[in-house]
Amino acid sequence: MKFFKNKTLRFWLISLILPLALLGAWKGADLLGMLKPYTMPKPESVIDTAVELAAAGKLHVHVLSSILLVLKGFLLALAAGLILGVLIGLSKRIEAFFELTVQIFKPIPPIAWIPLAILWLGIEDKSKLYIIFLGALFPILLNVISGIKNIDRKYFELAKVYEVPGMKLIFRVVLPGALPEIMTGIRVGLGNAWVCVVAAEMIASVTGVGYLLTYGRSLSRPDMVILAMLLIGIIGKVMDDGLKFVSKMLTKWNNGEEALVR
C-alpha cells in the first residue's frame, strides 16, 4: 500500500520527534522536582484526570456537545456560503450589492459578536451557533467567490457552445471548477468554527470542552485545563485530517498522475 511507503513512514516518524521531546522535557522537569501541582501538574495527572472524567461519563458529554454544536454551525455556514458565494461569483450585480457589507463585516472577529449574541439570542446554544456560523461563513464565502472567479473562462464558453442550462452549469462547471479553493475555505472555516465554539463556551456554557477549560480554571486545576487544551488541539487536527481526506477524494481528477498513454 502507498501509505506505508518508506517516505510516508519517515515523515511520520520525524513528526513525532518534537511532541515526544516536549513530553520528555515535561516529565524531566517533574523528576527534577521543578513542577508545583497547583501551577503545572505532572503528565500522569492529566491522564488520570482524563480517565477519571471518562469513568464518570463526563468526558464524552463535553466533547460531543462541542463537536455537535460546531457541526451544526459549520453546516449552516457551508450552505449559506455556497449559495451566496455562487450568486456573487456569477453575477456582477449581486457582487456589487454585497461587496461593501461583506468588506466591513469580515474584519470583525466572531468573538466580538458574543455580547450582542447573548443579548439577542440568550446564553443557550443559539448564541453559540451564531458565533460559530459567523466564524465559518467568511472563509467559506470568500473562497467560493474567488474559486469561481478563477475558473478558466474557456469552460463557460464551452458550456455556451453546448447550450448547457444554468443548474447543470453550476453543478458540472462552477462547483467542480472552484472545488480546490472551496475545500481550502471549508478547512479554514471549520478550524475557525472550532476556535469559536471554545471561545463561546468559555463565556457562557455548562458543557463542552471550552466549559471544561474555564471549570478547571475556577477549581484551580491546571491538569483539567491542560486536558481541555489537548482535547481542543487533537479534535481540531482530526477534523482537519478528515476534510483533507474528503478533499483528496473529491479532487481525484487532479491528482498529478502521469498520462496513461503518451
Next chain:
Amino acid sequence: MSDKVIIKNLNKSFPGNNGQLRVLSDINLSIQEGQIVSVIGGSGCGKSTLLRILAGLDTDYQGEVLFDGKPVTKPTREKGIIFQDHRLLPWLTAEENIRFSLPGDVPDKNALIQHYLDLVGLAGFEKTYPKQLSGGMAQRVAVARALANKPKILLLDEPFGALDAITKISMQDELLSIWDKEPITMVLVTHDIDEAIYLGHRVVVMTPRPGRIKGIYDVELNIPKSRTGLDFIKIKEVVFQEFFGASGSPFIYNI
C-alpha cells in the same frame, strides 16, 4: 448542393490603442453542404475570428453571416466546434465529458456516447480523466463530443496545432475517414499549408492587416488523398506563391 454558409461583406474591428483595429475586411465566402473548407493564413490574419463569428461566439460585426439561410446570433449545438485545446472538463471522465455536452432529451445516451468513443478509437478509455490522456487522445474525445451532438457543421480552430507531427498526421486521416462515414460540412482554420490542402476540398488563403481573402482554390486530389503525389505538390506551389509572391517564394519546385 446548396450553400450551408453564406458570408457577405463581413467586416470586423477590435478597439485598439489608435482607434479601431480592422481584423476582417470585406470577407465574402459561401460554403457548400458536405464540403470541407480550409482557411489558411499567418497569425493575425483574422482566421480564428472568422471562425468564432461563424460559431456565434462573436456577434459584434458588420455584414451578413447566414447559416442555413438564417443569421448567426449565438452558439448552438448545430454548430460543433473543435478548439485548439481539447477543452475537456478536467473533473469529468471522457464519457462524462460527452454526456455533459448532450441535451437532456437524448434517448439512450450511453449507446450514443459509446458509438462516438468507438468511432474515434477510444473504446476502453470511457472512465479516464483528461489528465491521464495524451494530447491526441484528449482531442479525439473532443471530436467525439462534437459529433455526438449531431452538428450540421463542424468548425475546427487549428485542431491539431498542439499535437506532434506524427499524431497530427494520423488525426488528419481519421478526420477524413470520419467524413467518409458522415459527410458533414467542415470549416478548418489552420496555419499548416499541407494540412489545409490535404483536408480541404477548397482552400481559402487569407492575408493579415487587415484580414482579407486573397484567393480561393479548389483542390481536386485523387481519392484516397495523397500527401506526396504530383497533384498535391502542384497545388501546394500555387498556395505558396499566393502567400509569398511569385518572386519571393523561398522554395523552387522543379516539376
